[in-house]
Amino acid sequence: MSFLHIHHVHKRFGETHVLKGVDIEIEKGDFLVLVGPSGCGKSTLLNMIAGLDSISEGELRLDGQRINELHPSKRDIAMVFQSYALYPSMTVAGNIGFGLEMRKVPRAGRRAAIQRVAELLQIENLLKRKPAQLSGGQRQRVAMGRALVRDPQLFLFDEPLSNLDAKLRVDMRTEIKQLHQRLGTTIVYVTHDQIEAMTLATRIAVMRAGELQQLGTPQSVYDDPNNLFVAGFMGSPSMNLVPARIAEKAGALVALIETEKATLALPIVRDRQALTDWCDKAVMLGLRPEAITDPASANRDGGEIFEADLEVDLVEPTGADLYVVTRLGGTNVNARMRPGSPPQSGTQTRFAFDVSRMVAFDPDSEARIRDRASVGSAPLASSA
Amino acid sequence: MSVATSARAASSPGRRITLGRAILYALLLFFAVLYLLPLYVMLTTSFKPLAEIHQGNMLALPEQWTFAPWREAWGSACIGLECSGVHGYFFNSIKIVVPAVLISGLLGAFNGYVLTKWKFRGHKIVFGLILFSCFIPFQIILLPMARVLGILHLANSTSGLVLVHIVYGIGFTTLFFRNYYANFPDELVRAAQLDGAGFFTIFFRILLPASVPIIVVTIIWQFTNVWNDFLFGVSFASGDSAPITVALNNLVNSSTGVKAYNVNMAAAMVAAVPTLLVYILAGKYFLRGLMSGSVKG
Numbered sequence: 001m002s003f004l005h006i007h008h009v010h011k012r013f014g015e016t017h018v019l020k021g022v023d024i025e026i027e028k029g030d031f032l033v034l035v036g037p038s039g040c041g042k043s044t045l046l047n048m049i050a051g052l053d054s055i056s057e058g059e060l061r062l063d064g065q066r067i068n069e070l071h072p073s074k075r076d077i078a079m080v081f082q083s084y085a086l087y088p089s090m091t092v093a094g095n096i097g098f099g100l101e102m103r104k105v106p107r108a109g110r111r112a113a114i115q116r117v118a119e120l121l122q123i124e125n126l127l128k129r130k131p132a133q134l135s136g137g138q139r140q141r142v143a144m145g146r147a148l149v150r151d152p153q154l155f156l157f158d159e160p161l162s163n164l165d166a167k168l169r170v171d172m173r174t175e176i177k178q179l180h181q182r183l184g185t186t187i188v189y190v191t192h193d194q195i196e197a198m199t200l201a202t203r204i205a206v207m208r209a210g211e212l213q214q215l216g217t218p219q220s221v222y223d224d225p226n227n228l229f230v231a232g233f234m235g236s237p238s239m240n241l242v243p244a245r246i247a248e249k250a251g252a253l254v255a256l257i258e259t260e261k262a263t264l265a266l267p268i269v270r271d272r273q274a275l276t277d278w279c280d281k282a283v284m285l286g287l288r289p290e291a292i293t294d295p296a297s298a299n300r301d302g303g304e305i306f307e308a309d310l311e312v313d314l315v316e317p318t319g320a321d322l323y324v325v326t327r328l329g330g331t332n333v334n335a336r337m338r339p340g341s342p343p344q345s346g347t348q349t350r351f352a353f354d355v356s357r358m359v360a361f362d363p364d365s366e367a368r369i370r371d372r373a374s375v376g377s378a379p380l381a382s383s384a
Numbered sequence: 385m386s387v388a389t390s391a392r393a394a395s396s397p398g399r400r401i402t403l404g405r406a407i408l409y410a411l412l413l414f415f416a417v418l419y420l421l422p423l424y425v426m427l428t429t430s431f432k433p434l435a436e437i438h439q440g441n442m443l444a445l446p447e448q449w450t451f452a453p454w455r456e457a458w459g460s461a462c463i464g465l466e467c468s469g470v471h472g473y474f475f476n477s478i479k480i481v482v483p484a485v486l487i488s489g490l491l492g493a494f495n496g497y498v499l500t501k502w503k504f505r506g507h508k509i510v511f512g513l514i515l516f517s518c519f520i521p522f523q524i525i526l527l528p529m530a531r532v533l534g535i536l537h538l539a540n541s542t543s544g545l546v547l548v549h550i551v552y553g554i555g556f557t558t559l560f561f562r563n564y565y566a567n568f569p570d571e572l573v574r575a576a577q578l579d580g581a582g583f584f585t586i587f588f589r590i591l592l593p594a595s596v597p598i599i600v601v602t603i604i605w606q607f608t609n610v611w612n613d614f615l616f617g618v619s620f621a622s623g624d625s626a627p628i629t630v631a632l633n634n635l636v637n638s639s640t641g642v643k644a645y646n647v648n649m650a651a652a653m654v655a656a657v658p659t660l661l662v663y664i665l666a667g668k669y670f671l672r673g674l675m676s677g678s679v680k681g
Contacts, residue, residue, distance in 0.1 A: 047574075050574075050578060051578075052574050052577065052578075072574075072577050072578050073577060073578060073579070073580035073581075077578065078578065079574075079575070079578050081571045081574070081575055082571070083569055083571050085569065085571035085572045085574070085575035087572065087575075087576070087589075087590050087594075088572075088593075088594045089590070089593035089594045090593075098576070098579050098581070098589075099578075099579035099580060102579050102580035102581050102585070103580055146575075146579075150579075
């Protein structure tokens with residue numbers, strides 16, 4: 001029995017169908033991140049879990065109990081809002097203690113609880129201040145304190161870091177992760193930032209247009225995407241998507257990619273069974289930038305390396321890495337190489353493809369082409 | 385906003401006073417004097433003995449200062465047949481203004497809260513209808529209101545006037561608070577709901593304490609309107625229950641031969657002082673509140 005069970009949940013606002021039957025299950029202690037572009041329904045789903053939006057169809061279960069009809073305050077859920085939603089006329093202590101006060105916790109107990117949370121979040125010196133006198137990061141902490149103090153079964157975070165500047169965002173991200181590890185709480189977290197999703201989550205739910213695209217661990221979503229959308233959305237820089245043709249050459253299956261000078265034949269090692277049916281048909285190949293490298297930094301232990309000389313179009317150094325852009329199948333392709341001795345643009349250089357990490361998609365339906373028994377695959381409604 | 389920037393511009397060093405500026409300031413000064421002149425005449429006249437007024441120089445300062453006209457206006461001037469000054473009517477007005485302002489303000493705040501944070505089907509129509517009441521001329525409702533007050537046995541009483549002013553004020557107070565609360569983040573209400581606060585707790589603990597600017601606007605607006613009202617006062621309350629505006633009118637019209645201009649002026653000042661005080665004490669919030677309610681939307 002899962003701890004939070006979102007079962008076939010629909011949401012309709014009049015004619016518009018915002019959520020089209022979402023199924024998600026997570027266990028106690030999980031950190032679920034709902035990620036997707038704006039308008040995908042992730043915030044609506046969060047509000048429905050909180051009880052702030054009604055459920056048009058389907059069922060929500062928390063710890064085995066149906067909570068569809070339960071009032072927000074009775075669900076034992078706390079939420080951190082995007083704008084923090086601190087009560088402007090109350091002090092920090094008043095803000096944190098308000099939920100306890102409403103639950104008729106006596107004054108002494110309240111004070112102790114506020115103190116405990118303030119120590120945890122290192123905001124003891126701010127307790128007497130008003131929200132207007134706090135910086136963005138401090139407000140964020142108070143908002144989290146208000147959720148933590150009630151010690152609820154489930155925490156909801158609605159894009160909590162989106163109002164912070166870049167550096168603070170990374171710091172707070174680390175802190176949220178530490179807090180989760182220390183307290184072992186169950187969290188549902190909404191963001192449109194796929195890096196936040198990757199770093200924080202124990203499970204990621206990628207959503208688009210009211211539909212769940214994939215649910216799984218961050219690594220499985222990253223390495224084994226269900227479809228073109230997930231492949232393109234997760235990862236930065238994003239996955240290279242290259243049009244190709246499957247063919248048989250000397251008894252082996254290859255993917256033929258047109259380049260300006262010649263045709264590249266990448267051997268197929270992954271999902272070989274499924275791709276046999278795609279012989280002489282067009283597919284879309286997906287290769288992460290880190291799966292295309294210079295020969296020296298190629299992963300020869302676990303991977304299967306195929307090398308080819310290609311023309312360098314552009315070189316983008318980022319300091320830690322060097323992104324080399326070349327053209328394959330008519331699109332730009334990013335390769336991650338070692339910094340140090342960058343190849344000149346316009347010259348030929350040797351690229352190493354880790355074909356064991358190559359995935360293929362149906363260009364029409366955008367679905368992944370994968371072997372049925374492929375290891376590590378995460379079908380739509382997977383659960384741990 | 386514009387006030388702040390112009391103040392900064394004026395105080396910035398090295399700004400030269402050009403001819404245009406000089407003309408502008410001269411004009412402003414001229415109009416300021418023009419507007420203040422009646423107040424000046426009222427004040428000086430109220431401190432002059434009658435004999436000095438009859439000399440005819442209206443603009444001169446009193447040669448002999450006297451508080452007698454003020455004492456008379458407050459305590460012994462004749463209004464109709466009663467010769468006990470305006471003080472009784474002054475307190476009548478207080479008795480009308482305080483409950484009328486408080487109750488209409490509270491109802492308006494409540495309407496604004498419901499119309500923005502607990503939207504229901506047709507909330508726009510309801511707001512439109514409430515707003516419509518702002519545009520109804522006073523004169524139209526005189527007869528029906530008199531009938532209603534008669535049925536309620538509130539005719540000729542201060543309570544009746546309080547009711548009239550509450551009903552008439554709700555339109556404006558609702559408008560003020562609705563616009564203010566429309567910019568009040570919904571997430572706060574949602575957060576309070578999750579914290580376990582109910583409908584009234586959210587209103588009294590979260591929204592109302594954060595509404596000081598618009599409360600001040602409402603108080604000034606309602607206080608001024610109710611205090612300065614003459615038409616409702618003269619129509620629905622006569623004799624002992626009349627407000628001070630009506631008493632002032634009666635005082636000026638109760639002629640006993642010689643017109644006591646100094647007493648009239650003193651009585652008029654008594655009638656005007658409360659609204660002046662409210663403006664002076666709360667005026668700086670007035671602009672700020674009006675801005676926050678209307679500009680940012």
